[in-house]
Amino acid sequence: MDVNNEKKAIIELQGICKSFSVGKRTAKVLKGIDLSINNGEMTAIMGASGCGKSTLLNIIGCLDVAESGEYWLKGKKVTGKSQKEMARIRNEIFGYVIQDFALIRDDTVLENIRIPLDYSKKKIDKxxxxxxxxxxxxKKLQKMRVSLLSGGEQQRTAIARALVNDPEILLADEPTGALDSKTGQEVMNILREICNKGKTIVIVTHDEKIARQCDRILCMKDGNI
Ligand SMILES: Nc1ncnc2c1ncn2[C@@H]1O[C@H](COP(=O)(O)OP(=O)(O)OP(=O)(O)O)[C@@H](O)[C@H]1O
Ligand SMILES: [Mg+2]
Known part of the structure; x- marks a missing residue:
């Protein structure tokens, strides 16, 4: 085993470009992003609204593909992989905390947390x-319906759901965006603990106080970092 494994780049992007077309207009959102994120690192991505943070996170998380550039994940090339392989990578490697939680409101906390297990081959015990x-x-809230929870409780449920598959990389888009600063800090403390257990975390945030608690801050501007 490589003793330097911990310091290795787990995510490497080179010259990543992405445009979106609406009608006849095409907007170039990512203009050649170069980026390397080490294993076990907690990275913040900041930048003005609309600068392409979620777009970049979606490409990192294999939810979307770049139009040019190259992407290596754990030293293996992602660029050019089939839909099926991308789906396998999503289920096995990533956990996602999506902007606005995206929980099923009529289901309980436990039911929401178990959702990723339906798509995974990993054996996760009770x-x-x-x-x-x-x-x-x-624990005490597990049988509660999500619609009855506070914002912070919903966000913790969303984090639990992202972690249930034991992913290597956690991607969180504005994990504290909808929370007051105290609850937001509690969520950050949880993310830090998760990172200390060896997970790689990428957080998109508008909040400098949140970003400063990460190991590294990347600022996006004009389609670049
Ligand atoms: N599917 C899409 N089709 C067309 N345009 C898109 C699409 N997704 C994103 N865009 C555009 O790309 C740009 C970047 O969007 P993105 O969601 O990545 O920004 P963001 O930095 O995450 O913003 P925010 O901080 O508001 O969440 C925006 O101008 C947006 O309108
Ligand atoms: Mg966004």
Whole structure:
């Protein structure tokens, strides 16, 4: 085993470009992004609204593909992979905390957390889910319907769902955006603990206070970093 494994780049982007066309107009959102993120690192991505942060996160998370440039994940080329392989990467490597939670409101906390397991081959036992509920302070809330939870509780549920598959990389788009500063800080403390356990985390945020708690801040402007 490589002793330097911890410091290795897990995500490497080179010259990543992405445009969106609406009608006849084409807007170039990413204009040749070069980026390297190390294993176990917590990285913040900042930048003005509309500068392409979510677009970049979606490409990193294999939810979208770049139109040019190259992407290596854990040293393997992602660029050019089939839909099926991309789906496998999404299920096995990534956990996603999406802007605005995207929880199923009529389902309970536990039902929401279990959703990714329907798409995964990984064997996750009840004990692990129980530990996850405990570590996020959701044990007592597990049978509650999501629509009855506070914003912070919903965000913790969304984080638990992102972690249930034990992903190597956690991608979080504005994980504190909808929360007051105290609840936002609690969520950050949880993310830091998760990072300390060896996960790689990429957070998109508008909040400098949040970004400063990361190991590294990347600022996006004019389609570049
Ligand atoms: N599917 C799409 N079709 C057309 N345009 C898109 C699409 N997705 C994003 N865009 C455009 O690309 C630009 C970047 O969008 P993106 O969502 O990445 O910004 P952002 O930095 O995440 O913004 P915010 O901070 O407001 O979430 C925006 O101008 C947006 O309108
Ligand atoms: Mg966004």
């Amino acid at each position: 004990l692990r889910i129980d530990q996850l509920l405990k570590s996020l302070g959701l």
